[in-house]
Amino acid sequence: MKKLIALLLALVLVLGLAACAGDPATDTTDTTNTTDTTDTTDTTDTTDTTDTTDTTDTTDTTDTTEDTTTEADYTKVALITDVGTIDDESFNQATWQGVVEFCEANGVEYNYYQPTEDSNDARLNSITTAIADGYDVIVMPGYLFGATLGEAQNLYGDKAYFIAIDVGEGDLGGAVPGAKTTCFTFAEEQAGYLAGYAVVKDGYTKLGFLGGIAVPAVQRYGYGFIQGADAAAQELGITVDMKYTYGNTFSADPAITAKMEGWYQSGTEIVFACGGGIYGSAVEAAVQYEGMVVGVDVDQHYIGESESYPYNPFVTSAMKGLQSTTVAVLSDLFSGNFSKYAGQINNLSLAEGDYVGLPTAESSWGFKTFTLDEYNAVLEKIKSGEIVVSNDVSAMPETTAVTVEEIQ
Secondary structure (H helix, E strand, O other): OHHHHHHHHHHHHHHHHHHHHHHHHHHHHHHHHHHHHHHHHHHHHHHHHHHHHHHHHHOOOOHHHHHHHHHHHOOEEEEEOOOOOOOOOOHHHHHHHHHHHHHHHHOOEEEEEOOOOOOHHHHHHHHHHHHHOOOOEEEEEOHHHHHHHHHHHHHHOOOOEEEEEOOOHHHOOOOOOOOOEEEEEEOHHHHHHHHHHHHHHOOOOEEEEEEOOOOHHHHHHHHHHHHHHHHHHHHHOOOEEEEEEEOOOOOOOHHHHHHHHHHHHOOOOEEEEEOHHHHHHHHHHHOOOOOEEEEEEOOOHHHHHOOOOOOOOEEEEEEEOHHHHHHHHHHHHHOOOHHHOOOOEEEEOOOOOOOEEOOOOHHHOOOOOOOHHHHHHHHHHHHHOOOOOOOOOOOOOOOOOEEEEEOO
């Protein structure tokens, strides 16, 4: 009997232990599932919004962390056009080509947005859309962004970096670039000087200047053109006549074309067409009277190669380094070196590098007698400071050998 009772007690004990072990196993499974779901959600949120940023902030001093942070913080580049297109054959296109060059070489996602109209609200809406789409580096070409930039950085300064190409202090309306913003301007007066000097040295004495809108960058080009022409005329001991006007637009226009036709018909030999697509009016008029044209911003010689023209009217182009500057600042940003630009308005002239000038490729050299050696000689004098080109746009430059006729 005692053996039977002992056997029964042992059996009860074994069954009790099995039951106790079964309940925690079920609980552990439930808890684990719940914890896994929670952990997955938390990890995703933390990585995107908190932990990555916090880790970066606390370990910036190590090179490895800086590189990782760069990749995490700057991931997608968007260009917002001022109002034009990325194929405007001028500053929008040149800046876009810089974005494409950098991003394709470095495997960075990129896109562009074109405002629906020419207004600050439309430009800001495009910036807003780009940021909502995940673009955290915003490139903006052209002075029209001056009025938009201040508001954009106030709204999204914690979400994106802003790179304003061709936007200067006078365009900003009192706004100051923030810690994630940088602006670049160029010494257009030096490029204009080189163009004016070269065409007069090449034998042209009846010149014209057709500006788009009288904003500082366009004025600097024009006033530099006058100064260069005057210097060359004095060296040659001749006099030069120049007609000077603004079209109040950056596009070709029938009324402007008609004005240019009048200029060429009355003896103007070459016109510096300075302002986006406005070159179209100058070219259309020039080819009717065997006239010539100076392009702007980029080497526009290729435009004249179109079969629609009986000859290539582009002698040269007054250029600035829109594409190369865009590539350089994006490279520095993605390398963790944005601090060299942060909060600054950077003016790029020949003193800083080859940021402005004329195209020197044989295919683009349309001069008859002016030589590359002569060009390099005057270029070096500007670089060294021997020749100082005024960037003052408050009044028309004083001249000795050039008579300027301002035309409304």
